[in-house]
Amino acid sequence: MKINVIGGGAIGLLTAAKLGRIHDVRLLARTREQSEEIAVKGLHIGDEVIVVETLPSTDWRALGQADVWIVCVKQYDLPPIWEKLKLHAKAAVVFLQNGMNHTDFLQEEDFDYPIIVGSVEHGAIRIDSHTVEHTGEAAIRLADLTGNYAEVLVNQLHKPDFPILFEQDWRLMLGTKLIANAVINPLTAIYQVKNGELLEHSAFEKIAEVLCKEAADALGLEEEQQWANVRRIIYATKANLSSMHRDIQAGRLTEIESISGYVRNHAKQAVPYTDFVYYSILGLTKQQERTNQ
Incomplete structure (x- = not known):
């Protein structure tokens, strides 16, 4: 071809x-x-x-x-x-x-x-x-x-x-990946940890679970299945740095708008945890831009 x-x-x-x-x-x-x-x-x-x-x-x-x-x-x-x-x-x-x-x-x-x-x-x-x-x-x-x-x-x-x-089903396929990204990417970037640490600390895990629930509800997908998938991905990639974590470290733009931003735009009710990580990543990006100037 x-x-x-x-x-x-x-x-x-x-x-x-x-x-x-x-x-x-x-x-x-x-x-x-x-x-x-x-x-x-x-x-x-x-x-x-x-x-x-x-x-x-x-x-x-x-x-x-x-x-x-x-x-x-x-x-x-x-x-x-x-x-x-x-x-x-x-x-x-x-x-x-x-x-x-x-x-x-x-x-x-x-x-x-x-x-x-x-x-x-x-x-x-x-x-x-x-x-x-x-x-x-x-x-x-x-x-x-x-x-x-x-x-x-x-x-x-x-x-x-x-x-x-x-x-x-393209919605299920992309939605499942987006939910994992909406949990793992911003949290690892904000806390500056590897993926696996999100399940090693009960406080991080609790926030991850609530983020998963907000994203699953916004996309109309089953929360329990999505949380099991997020946990599976975290375990499978536990030694990795997420792409958003690396982007923040390098002072690059992130894809927060198309991940957490998509959840915010399609949510039918308040998503306070998603709002928090969304604005946190925007703030970290601006901070890194000033640092690199």
Whole structure:
């Protein structure tokens, strides 16, 4: 297949590298410097070096058409990317983002091609512009937002060493991941702890459970099942630093708007714990910006 991958972050590099072993992959990187470095050195993942065609984000027209587009940018970078995609894409588009804000505006649009949303369960850290560390092997799950193409695509892309799985219910799929993110990401960033410490201290665990309840209620999902899933993920990733924790440490923007912000926007009743972590992360981000100036 011809696949255009948009985004040179950890998930974009991981996706381009894994799919590039078999398929014809073109990667749209953020900068010309990144695209040139990948062109010279290839994509590095573990001991593997995968060669993929790479272009900077200014060269949309040079990408050409593909059988599928896979968008791996952060939520806050998505709106301008989507405006360009509407002009260029003529085939299925897959969105691999944390949070769910994109589902709101995508459902308001009209397309001639399928829109697929995905949930990435892998752990990945970008080491440099051409190297990604695969910190946790899991799966990518895909579901149809519009159209009826996700299962066909899964059958074309799935490989045992890079599983891509089909899900019937996009709301349940994305909602389940969002609830875990709404609990783990802000709390670990605020308390500056690894994921596992949220269950090692009764006070942290109590706050985590209430955050889970608020998010589950807002999304209309069953609280007990979601709390069991959150606990499972915390145990499975207990030694990890969450992406939001790393973002705060590095002085980067976080995805709090598309995670806790989505819960706040869709809640039918007060969500005081979610409000607290939402505004806390906004405050920490501003504080870190001043520190880095």
